[in-house]
Amino acid sequence: MAWRPKYKQLCAICRKNHILISSRNQFPICTSCSMKQINQPITDEKFRKMFDIDQKLYEESSFLRSIKSNYLRFGSLSEKQIDTFKRVAAELANPVQSNKNSTQKTSTQTVTNAIAAEAVVIGGNSEKQESANEAKQVKPKAKKSKK
């Protein structure tokens, strides 16, 4: 079975919207369906507060959706995922503030990419995953060849 790197597939839930599949383990689900999927009550108070952000932010960021859906599936998150979720949510909510510290934003973006690549990406695009791979490819250049 040959794997085509990018192709369009119908959303597996609503079977109405097409999504671009670009990753082998990407589940075919459109943004509106993944929004419905992550819109579940959370009983843990700590996580309920954490995920209680503007719905708009989830629509904007497939990263935030993937973190929430990971929590819903596994019932827990790593410290790194929690930390990055909070930072990304805060930055998306206050874009003015993050523009001031453009260097900080860049470093957060890198962490986001790394975590998005780790996480099981359920919906949306996987552009973040691709750029994370690019970042990995760039890294070894820093090491000068030793003999």
Ligand SMILES: [Zn+2]
């Ligand atoms: Zn759908």
